[in-house]
Amino acid sequence: MVNQSPSRSNSSRSNPAHSDPSVSDEIMELLIRFVTVWRVELVLVALPTALGIWLYVRLGPVAAGVITATAVLAVVVPPPSRRLLGRILHRGSVRRHLDVAFSSLAGVLHDRPPIIGTVVRTHGGDRVQLGLRHGTSIEELERAGAIIASSLGVRSVAMAVDPAHQNLVTLTIIRRDPFASTGLRCPMVNAKGFDASEPIPVGVDEEGEIVHLSLAEHNVLFGGEPGGGKSVALSVLVAAFALDPGVALWLFDGKLVELAPWSGCAERFVGPDITLAISVLQELRTEMDHRYSELMARKVKKVSPGGGLGLHVVVIDELALYVAGVDKKQADRFAELLRDLVARGRAAGIIVVAATQKPSIDIVPSVLRDLFGFRWALRCATREASDTVLGSGWSSRGFSAADIAPGMRGVGLLLHEGGVPVRLRSFHLTDTDVGAIAERAYRLRSGDPTAARTPEP
Numbered sequence: 001m002v003n004q005s006p007s008r009s010n011s012s013r014s015n016p017a018h019s020d021p022s023v024s025d026e027i028m029e030l031l032i033r034f035v036t037v038w039r040v041e042l043v044l045v046a047l048p049t050a051l052g053i054w055l056y057v058r059l060g061p062v063a064a065g066v067i068t069a070t071a072v073l074a075v076v077v078p079p080p081s082r083r084l085l086g087r088i089l090h091r092g093s094v095r096r097h098l099d100v101a102f103s104s105l106a107g108v109l110h111d112r113p114p115i116i117g118t119v120v121r122t123h124g125g126d127r128v129q130l131g132l133r134h135g136t137s138i139e140e141l142e143r144a145g146a147i148i149a150s151s152l153g154v155r156s157v158a159m160a161v162d163p164a165h166q167n168l169v170t171l172t173i174i175r176r177d178p179f180a181s182t183g184l185r186c187p188m189v190n191a192k193g194f195d196a197s198e199p200i201p202v203g204v205d206e207e208g209e210i211v212h213l214s215l216a217e218h219n220v221l222f223g224g225e226p227g228g229g230k231s232v233a234l235s236v237l238v239a240a241f242a243l244d245p246g247v248a249l250w251l252f253d254g255k256l257v258e259l260a261p262w263s264g265c266a267e268r269f270v271g272p273d274i275t276l277a278i279s280v281l282q283e284l285r286t287e288m289d290h291r292y293s294e295l296m297a298r299k300v301k302k303v304s305p306g307g308g309l310g311l312h313v314v315v316i317d318e319l320a321l322y323v324a325g326v327d328k329k330q331a332d333r334f335a336e337l338l339r340d341l342v343a344r345g346r347a348a349g350i351i352v353v354a355a356t357q358k359p360s361i362d363i364v365p366s367v368l369r370d371l372f373g374f375r376w377a378l379r380c381a382t383r384e385a386s387d388t389v390l391g392s393g394w395s396s397r398g399f400s401a402a403d404i405a406p407g408m409r410g411v412g413l414l415l416h417e418g419g420v421p422v423r424l425r426s427f428h429l430t431d432t433d434v435g436a437i438a439e440r441a442y443r444l445r446s447g448d449p450t451a452a453r454t455p456e457p
Ligand SMILES: Nc1ncnc2c1ncn2[C@@H]1O[C@H](COP(=O)(O)OP(=O)(O)O)[C@@H](O)[C@H]1O
Pocket: 224, 225, 226, 227, 228, 229, 230, 231, 232, 233, 378, 409, 410, 411, 425, 426, 427, 428
């Protein structure tokens, strides 16, 4: 995958036997370096030149000039080939600048610079695959991040090591803020309905691509500091589920106001009332047990789309208010019931989506927290807090929600399918958007296109 480029020669520094290289050696080294660094452009110039010379010899100067110019114009003028040429030149330029940036580093990275692999242009800059040479590590490269960014003259660079291959690093060159303006509205704003068995579009990644979250048989835990964007991201998921009349929504909102607009679409809506919350979870557990009996009778192992058993989606905002409330006995009871739902609910078509500021074990018992397969970290104050959401070790691999600037609301790291966190900005549903979608979802659920939603209590 990674193309080997010639290693920078530093024999003059490291080997005393070569401390006095001859002038011709130095010229040869410079020449090789020049050809290596400019190889793409040299090939692009060499091809028409060779064609021109060959035609000159065969047909004379006039015909050679006309045919070569026509051939060059035929390649350069049509937009597809011009774009391809632009991409090739851009990739060559990125490689060259990176090469210069690596040569300006000190220490082991100067002697053994990373091998530059594939370069892909993205919405906000470029993504480059790097291969680390023996004796170098991601830590050294990360320490040099600021120098690399300033040598490239870009906003910043980010690095992430491949969990399966410690020598493979993805370098993201960020030229402009990819999240400054997504320019994309949440598709739910105008959707007439949604099929919840399909992946849900939840936001936009650094390359401007829409990120989809496939929640069938998966539970998600959101974490991050207040104001990071948990409730907004949660509302994007609720909007998709609300627009599928086959989904039963069970909403728990410790703050009451965040999920209240969806109450008309919900099977149950629970505010900061732990006694009610426990009894609703008990109801859900009874439903889960019924479903398992039903599945046994049908001789199937799990609920599948089209099987007549719709999804039950349990959404809990401000989970801490329920599992770490003042009445410890009730909080423990809630946590135990929820743990049971998260542990056994998936095959029965019950999905749990929960948000809390910091899911540390003093707040969310680890037996409950560790059952959430998908994690979504909005901005966190510290790397430790980020690891609490995503799982330990991610910040040391370059994935820390503490690196997100405080003003970047809605930007976070989503750990889902694929196994490596994705940096994204969630779609932003304003209160007006939420109101309009909830109204449409209510009408869809009531089966009456003219029905108006019952006023919230
Ligand atoms: N994706 C986003 N894009 C733009 N602004 C956002 C986004 N998500 C959140 N915000 C802004 O941040 C504010 C706080 O978000 P909220 O979801 O309430 O945070 P939290 O639940 O983490 O405390 C919102 O009122 C909104 O103005």
